[in-house]
Amino acid sequence: MHASSSRSSSTNTPSEASSSNGIEPLHTEVDAPSHAPSSGGLVLVATPIGNLGDFSPRGAEALARADLVLCEDTRMTARLLTDRGISVRTEALHEHNERQRVPNLIRRLSEGARIALVSDAGMPLLSDPGFRLTRAAIDAQIPVTVVPGPNAALTALVLSGLPPHPYLFVGFPPPRSAARKEAFAKLHAAERAGLSATLIWHEAPHRLAETLVDMASVFGADRPAVVARELTKRFEEVKRGTAEELATFYASTPPRGEITVLLGPAPEVETSADDLDTTLRTLLATHSVKDAAALAAAAAGLPKRTVYARALELAAEVKAP
Known part of the structure; x- marks a missing residue:
């Protein structure tokens, strides 16, 4: 690390x-x-x-x-x-x-x-x-x-109390806030497209509070989060809460040592027809109709046939003169 x-x-x-x-x-x-x-x-x-x-x-x-x-x-x-x-x-x-x-x-x-x-x-x-x-x-x-x-990431995962399957280990987030938020936004977009996993990062102690603030702003203040510190050492510590709660705590309590940060999977939300169309239009810009429909169906928890039919309609609208 x-x-x-x-x-x-x-x-x-x-x-x-x-x-x-x-x-x-x-x-x-x-x-x-x-x-x-x-x-x-x-x-x-x-x-x-x-x-x-x-x-x-x-x-x-x-x-x-x-x-x-x-x-x-x-x-x-x-x-x-x-x-x-x-x-x-x-x-x-x-x-x-x-x-x-x-x-x-x-x-x-x-x-x-x-x-x-x-x-x-x-x-x-x-x-x-x-x-x-x-x-x-x-x-x-x-x-x-x-x-x-x-392995610090897996040790933190099994201690976290967050769902262990599936998980995504991302490594260290970018050190600067703008790049960090951009990286988080890409992951959040993947979640909207169907990714549902516990996310895992390592982070330096002096950047932890700022990183948690950025996580709360991008992924949501109420997102379940865990900070695991000094694993297997004498002063091992595991803090659980929301992203916002942990950001507030570490802003006033500067941490030391090796740190692993985890976010629980995104909560499932019902998708309206307008939201589905927005997701499909975004995916159709970079994916085939079949792939866009599969991703959108997984994200919305809807039948693939239903979403595929709507994707065909939207694709036809784009091609129409």
Whole structure:
């Protein structure tokens, strides 16, 4: 979830593992685990989102057996490696250097290197670097596997009390209000066209209150919302309410730490004939009659045949001289 520049490379030196979480240092003198490519390849490894005890034995093995660990920030990853007594070369791979580094990394992978990729916290690629490298490795037919683990968005979802199926993870919203409202408006338009899902974002603490204000203005002040903060850590907090209530609370109570914001699905509303026509005309501008009718029918909860018949009428009106 972090985006930061970091030291270019380092080698972590093992030390006595911390006993605060009750986990002993990793013993690496075992046969190669089945989840790691035996002749080189890329392994995507999930890391804890706050509690070191959540790091899996498979994840530790994958890092210990790698020729190289690519990190969002080598300093952050060094803490995890030290806690597990792992000594391995690390190099930085972040949003500022990934594009330039991919060709050389693909060459090393093609030559048989075993490379592990981690982010500072959670699953790699999700609001974190690594997609370009992973896509390039797949295109080059290099083995790619994953060691799953903690994920802030899913952890927040199951704690939220909001409907879990379906959900849409959006990542970080734009930092500026105008762009943020525009992004929210596109999602709200998708809801009017039939999308019904719990929406999930990450957000920075200093922007949370403003983001909630924008959410309330675009999606509605009474929209069910949840803010999950510092998940799996000592001061874990989950606040539930409406978008407006949470905006008011965090405007007077500045938050700290890692934050995930969730909005419940849009409430179902009855669609009048005029509203249906407006929706159909909007959709017909960019969709076929069949697709426009299907989307409008899903949004309005009306029979497809009925909506399709009306869509044909409106399409004919547009074509008429």
